[in-house]
Amino acid sequence: MDDREHTTDVTPQASARSAQEVADDVVARVLARAGTALQAGGTDHTTFDGDQLDLEERTSLRRVANLSTELEDVTEVEYRQLRLEKVVLVGLWGAGTAEEAEISLRELAALAETAGSQVLDGLLQRRRTPDPGTFLGSGKAAELATVVAAVGADTVVVDGELAPSQRRALEDVVKVKVVDRTALILDIFAQHAKSREGKAQVELAQLEYLLPRLRGWGESMSRQAGGQVGGAGAGMGSRGPGETKIELDRRRIRNRMAKLRREIAAMAPARETKRASRRRNAIPSVAIAGYTNAGKSSLLNRLTHAGVLVENALFATLDPTVRRAETTDGRVYTLADTVGFVRALPHQLVEAFRSTLEEVADADLILHVVDAAHPDPEGQIAAVRHVFADIPGAMDVPEIIVLNKADLATPEAVARLRSREVHSVVVSAHTGEGVAELQELIADQLPRPGVSVDLVVPYSRGDLVSRVHEHGDIDHEEHTPDGTLLRARVDESLAAELEAASRTA
Structure with a gap:
């Protein structure tokens, strides 16, 4: 038996060796399950999900094999199109626990596979802060280069956001493309965006990320030779436009970003018009939000039979979907499916x-x-609320925590979450468990009309009676010779229309 098992004093060498062994075990577990939705048996649909006509188109976006991303003397702007194929994952294990490091690396594997990559290997380093030079440090970077060459990877994916200098330094060591977590998420968004507004929003985000990360490639980028070069003059053909190629690229990118912002701003009034119409007709609205792959689209389909795309992958939904729904007491409201969030969602x-x-x-x-079956649902809740804090007014909206995937979660996890989140309900969008309770909770939480009316509506204004049925609370309805007698609660605008109509009865 090893003598180290009988001692309480651990040498620094033994401590470091132990930490490395733990890190290697974490990587092995992540790679064994490849951690991800795509490796977990695909997507199990229900009849509520409809025909899923978009799914075939989505799966056709998987990456084509045998594309190389090795560094070349290119003059095109980098990351205009990422070519992810065979990747090695790299993560840092800082002050947190090994379990937290594993959850983060597993999520990175899921992101990489959602982007269409094949995860070949990974490295996890115990390091409190990233190295300012190569993120990993020179020794670990050299080890990474050996792993990349051994497995034949063409891309390294780093679990963090790299400074431009760190990415360049790491690429110089490993000799293949280095992509950080932000670029990976942006690439997934670029694949999945379908609407005109969604595509414009993704392109704007990509360009904002790209602008400080442009990189020159040798003399092909040097075009600045205006006037007398070197004071002596180099003759005809040497007087360039006065800008380097990288400066031209930056200017083009800024111009494109300005145009995209104008386009997105021009699309905003249409969305606001729809919202104003719903407010004018006093239609309450419910937004489904949460961590990516928590089951938001499945829940929307269960509540409304919307048939929107459901895929067991990260960021399957980018373009918001708004559907009509009814409460258990017959009131109409809208249900909006929104883009999923993730830890450290790129600003x-x-x-x-x-x-x-x-x-x-x-x-x-x-x-x-919330995915109640996830290893760290509390971390997901915190990440989503962190994004809410960046949206003016979002923190003031009443919130129901929907603990989804109850059919997969352990009773202990559900009990722990319910004790922390008082205003919560346990459901399974897949089996339908708890959905009836959720619908009752929605009906109870939605704002109710605040103006009481007691009047007779002429039969010629049956449209108003119909609107009261849709958007009001009716206490009593009776058909009289003069019209329909209503005692109900409605919103102010509808009350004014009813009052005007009753005067003509």
């Missing part, structure tokens, strides 16, 4: 999708969907 995306995220702030109620 470029939060800014670019601000107009879309306004659906959350303008809602009367938020259904915060």
Whole structure:
């Protein structure tokens, strides 16, 4: 038996060796399950999900094999199109626990596979702060280069956001493309965006990320030779436009960003018009929000038979979907499915999708969907609320915590979450468990009309009676010779129309 088992004093070498062994075990577990939705048997749909006509198109976006991303003397702007194929994951294990490091690395594996990559290997380093030079440190970077060469990877994916200098230094060591977590998420968004507004928002976020990360490639980028070069003059053909290629790229990117902002701003009034119409007709709105892959679209389909795309992958939904629904007592409301959030959601995306995220702030109620079967649901809740804090007004909207995937979660996890989140309900969008209780809770939480009316509506204004049925609370309805007698509670605008109509009865 090893003598180290009998001693309480651990040498620094033994401590470091132990930490490395733990890190290697974490990587082995992540790679064994490849951690991800795509490796977990695909997506199990229900009849509520409809025909899923978009799914075939989505799966066709998987990456084509045999594309190389090795560094070349290119003059095109980098990251205009990422070519992820065979990747090695890299993560840092800082002050947290090994379990937290594993959850983060597993999520990175899921992101990489959602983008269409094949995860070959991974490295996890115990390091309190990233190295300012190569993120990992020179020794670990050299080890990474060996792993990349051994497995034949063409891309390294880093679990963190790299400074431009760190990415360049790491690429110089490993000799393949290095992509950080932010670029990976942006790439997934670029694949999945379908609407005109969604595509513009993603492109704007990509360009904001790209601008400080442009990199020159040798003399092909040097075009600045205006006037007398070197004081002596180099003759005809040497007087360039006065800007380097990288400066031209930056200017083009800024011009494109300005155009995209104008386009997104021009699309905003249409969305606001729809919201104003719902407010004018006093239609309450409910926003479904939450961590990516928590089951938001499945819940929308269960509540409304919307048939929107459901995929067991990260960021399957980017373009918001609004559907009509009814409470258990017959009131009409709208249900909006929104883009999923993730830990450290790139600020470029939060800014670019601000107009879309306004659906959350303008809602009367938020259904915060949580994957109760996830290893760290509390971390997911905190990450979503962190994004809420960046959306003006979102923190003021009433919130119901919907603990989804109850059919997969352990009773202990559900009990722990319910004790922490008092205003919560346990459901399974897949089996339908708890959905009836959720619908009752929605009906109870949605704002009710505040103006009481007691009047007779002429039979010629049956449209008003219909609107009272849809949007009001009727206490008594009776058909009289002069018209329909109503005692009900409605909103102010409808009450004014009813009063005007009753005077003509």
